[in-house]
Amino acid sequence: MSKIKSAFENGKAFIAFITCGDPDLATTAAAVRAAVDNGADLIELGIPFSDPTAEGPVIQGANLRALKNGITTDKIFDFVRGLRRDVTVPMVFMTYANVVFSYGADRFIHTCKEIGIDGLILPDLPFEEKDEFLPTCRKYGVDLISLIAPTSKNRISMLAKEAEGFLYIVSSLGVTGTRSEIKTDISSIVDLVRQNTDIPSAIGFGISTPEQAKKMADISDGVIVGSAIIKLLERYGKDAPKHIGEYVKSMKDAIG
Amino acid sequence: MIGKKGRFGIHGGQYIPETLMNALIELDEAYSRYKIDPEFNEEFTKLLKEYAGRPSGLYLAQKMTRDLGGARIYLKREDLNHTGSHKINNVLGQALLAKKMGKTRLIAETGAGQHGVATATAAALMGMECVVFMGEEDTLRQALNVYRMRLLGAKVIPVKNGTATLKDAVSEAMREWTNRIDDTHYCLGSVMGPHPFPTMVRDFQAVISKEIKEELMEKEGRLPDAVVACVGGGSNAIGSFYHFIEDETVRLIGCEAAGRGIDTFETAATVNTGRVGIFHGMKSYFCQDEYGQIAPVYSISPGLDYPGVGPEHAHLYDIGRAEYVPVTDDEAVCAFEYLAKTEGIIPAIESAHAIAHGMKLAPTMAKDQIIIITVSGRGDKDCAAIARYRGEDIHE
Numbered sequence: 001m002s003k004i005k006s007a008f009e010n011g012k013a014f015i016a017f018i019t020c021g022d023p024d025l026a027t028t029a030a031a032v033r034a035a036v037d038n039g040a041d042l043i044e045l046g047i048p049f050s051d052p053t054a055e056g057p058v059i060q061g062a063n064l065r066a067l068k069n070g071i072t073t074d075k076i077f078d079f080v081r082g083l084r085r086d087v088t089v090p091m092v093f094m095t096y097a098n099v100v101f102s103y104g105a106d107r108f109i110h111t112c113k114e115i116g117i118d119g120l121i122l123p124d125l126p127f128e129e130k131d132e133f134l135p136t137c138r139k140y141g142v143d144l145i146s147l148i149a150p151t152s153k154n155r156i157s158m159l160a161k162e163a164e165g166f167l168y169i170v171s172s173l174g175v176t177g178t179r180s181e182i183k184t185d186i187s188s189i190v191d192l193v194r195q196n197t198d199i200p201s202a203i204g205f206g207i208s209t210p211e212q213a214k215k216m217a218d219i220s221d222g223v224i225v226g227s228a229i230i231k232l233l234e235r236y237g238k239d240a241p242k243h244i245g246e247y248v249k250s251m252k253d254a255i256g
Numbered sequence: 257m258i259g260k261k262g263r264f265g266i267h268g269g270q271y272i273p274e275t276l277m278n279a280l281i282e283l284d285e286a287y288s289r290y291k292i293d294p295e296f297n298e299e300f301t302k303l304l305k306e307y308a309g310r311p312s313g314l315y316l317a318q319k320m321t322r323d324l325g326g327a328r329i330y331l332k333r334e335d336l337n338h339t340g341s342h343k344i345n346n347v348l349g350q351a352l353l354a355k356k357m358g359k360t361r362l363i364a365e366t367g368a369g370q371h372g373v374a375t376a377t378a379a380a381l382m383g384m385e386c387v388v389f390m391g392e393e394d395t396l397r398q399a400l401n402v403y404r405m406r407l408l409g410a411k412v413i414p415v416k417n418g419t420a421t422l423k424d425a426v427s428e429a430m431r432e433w434t435n436r437i438d439d440t441h442y443c444l445g446s447v448m449g450p451h452p453f454p455t456m457v458r459d460f461q462a463v464i465s466k467e468i469k470e471e472l473m474e475k476e477g478r479l480p481d482a483v484v485a486c487v488g489g490g491s492n493a494i495g496s497f498y499h500f501i502e503d504e505t506v507r508l509i510g511c512e513a514a515g516r517g518i519d520t521f522e523t524a525a526t527v528n529t530g531r532v533g534i535f536h537g538m539k540s541y542f543c544q545d546e547y548g549q550i551a552p553v554y555s556i557s558p559g560l561d562y563p564g565v566g567p568e569h570a571h572l573y574d575i576g577r578a579e580y581v582p583v584t585d586d587e588a589v590c591a592f593e594y595l596a597k598t599e600g601i602i603p604a605i606e607s608a609h610a611i612a613h614g615m616k617l618a619p620t621m622a623k624d625q626i627i628i629i630t631v632s633g634r635g636d637k638d639c640a641a642i643a644r645y646r647g648e649d650i651h652e
Binding site: 067127128146175 | 261269270271272273274275276277278279417418423424427430431434435436437531532533534535536537542544546547548549550
């Protein structure tokens with residue numbers, strides 16, 4: 001059984017996204033630990049990509065800063081090995097198809113298994129192309145996480161039926177980034193998902209405040225927050241982890 | 257139907273966010289329906305003829321042929337199309353299709369500005385809103401085209417991310433499409449991106465090789481020995497090659513922008529220096545580092561300054577049907593000047609890459625052989641930049 005499921009056994013799940021190497025890996029490590037210590041149930045680690053087409057300006061910026069500082073896939077693998085000495089919550093990688101493909105799918109996903117990465121989120125790998133990596137993910141027991149968008153409509157049941165780990169429900173059109181208002185009728189999407197699968201669903205894109213988080217958690221199994229955390233890293237740099245800890249606590253408290 | 261769509265050998269596919277999947281499926285279905293619809297085809301053909309000025313001429317470059325002393329050189333004059341390049345062929349097709357699909361807004365990326373100008377033109381013609389994304393670097397080196405787009409009623413958004421060139425303009429146009437899908441068609445300018453774009457854009461550009469074949473048959477009564485075209489994403493090249501793919505005696509040669517040379521980092525020669533990857537919706541060849549980070553490519557030519565190549569070209573290369581040769585900035589600039597002085601034709605700096613290779617190839621061939629070189633666009637837009645390259649500062 002997927003280890004990811006355990007992230008949803010402690011009330012509504014709070015999932016924190018952090019880009020590896022922004023501004024450096026020591027800060028990333030401290031940020032992950034601060035998030036976990038303050039209630040994060042699952043950590044989504046971003047492996048930077050030069051051209052992250054699904055990201056808004058905030059996460060684009062984090063990707064480019066990390067790459068400029070010389071971050072590589074191999075350095076991130078070593079970094080996760082270190083984290084896994086004490087961090088026990090489920091962790092997944094969020095990156096782009098070319099990062100996995102170029103490293104060699106087998107080599108990449110085998111390493112994920114070896115270092116304790118439980119799943120992969122690849123925003124540019126839709127259902128139609130998942131055969132690219134799915135057989136390898138199955139071979140090593142790493143969950144390939146599917147996304148559902150406000151435009152998925154007639155595709156939702158098909159996506160949900162084959163989903164693994166958790167379902168990442170994209171709250172809004174467009175790219176990642178904080179939003180003042182989320183207009184999509186997400187509860188009807190979640191209902192449809194639940195008719196087709198038992199795996200949990202978490203909502204991401206645009207969530208930054210405890211009020212938004214509560215609203216989204218009420219209709220699903222958890223929330224995913226990225227840009228709001230990256231903004232703290234952008235603002236406070238190496239001092240960000242303590243602010244991230246406080247922020248995660250406020251969010252986890254809000255969703256209960 | 258769900259399945260692997262739009263594959264050329266191992267290349268192609270639909271590697272895009274879930275948010276766009278239904279839009280691509282809708283586009284694919286609409287295109288499949290309209291491409292065999294007689295009324296659509298009649299309208300499209302009429303636009304190509306009466307608005308774009310097709311067929312474009314196939315011109316025997318006698319002075320160039322004599323001067324180079326080898327194969328007879330014919331130039332396919334896409335530069336004579338309305339808006340000054342082959343881009344209008346694809347844009348009229350896509351804009352007409354978008355209109356049939358009930359879309360009211362076109363977005364596009366542009367490098368040299370030719371595709372942006374063509375899209376702005378079609379939008380003006382069909383009464384649609386138009387937004388063009390263009391790398392900030394390119395807005396500076398192609399200021400004339402930026403003005404033309406604005407004049408045509410389009411909004412031009414300079415893209416500052418990354419290398420601020422074509423690749424970043426494509427990324428930003430994709431981001432905008434995920435943001436607004438209902439009323440918006442992404443009018444992609446080359447044979448790249450996710451299915452159905454590589455196939456659809458090729459079909460709209462295939463008119464180039466269809467005409468070449470007919471025109472040459474009329475003039476010479478035979479097939480050419482080689483067809484030469486420049487390749488960025490590869491739309492004019494695939495258009496020039498398409499109806500010759502089955503004619504195996506015809507050499508198909510794509511000319512990539514080598515920038516300062518394929519042994520330097522300042523190059524955009526994807527097939528020559530890249531490897532297989534997944535980016536911008538497709539599997540194909542890309543310039544990238546060992547970890548799959550897309551390389552910041554360089555060429556003097558903003559239209560060829562792209563780190564990838566269309567998946568059908570990648571496949572034609574894999575199976576050995578087409579050759580892809582690198583042409584440096586310097587060779588392209590010399591060819592730009594050569595064609596102006598020899599034939600009185602100022603080619604786009606993109607097209608000058610094909611001219612440069614034709615100049616190398618012709619003398620190695622027999623006098624009774626025939627080379628076709630596609631002049632994909634005209635070079636007015638490049639005059640200021642080439643003058644600067646030669647150390648002369650002119651003000652437009």
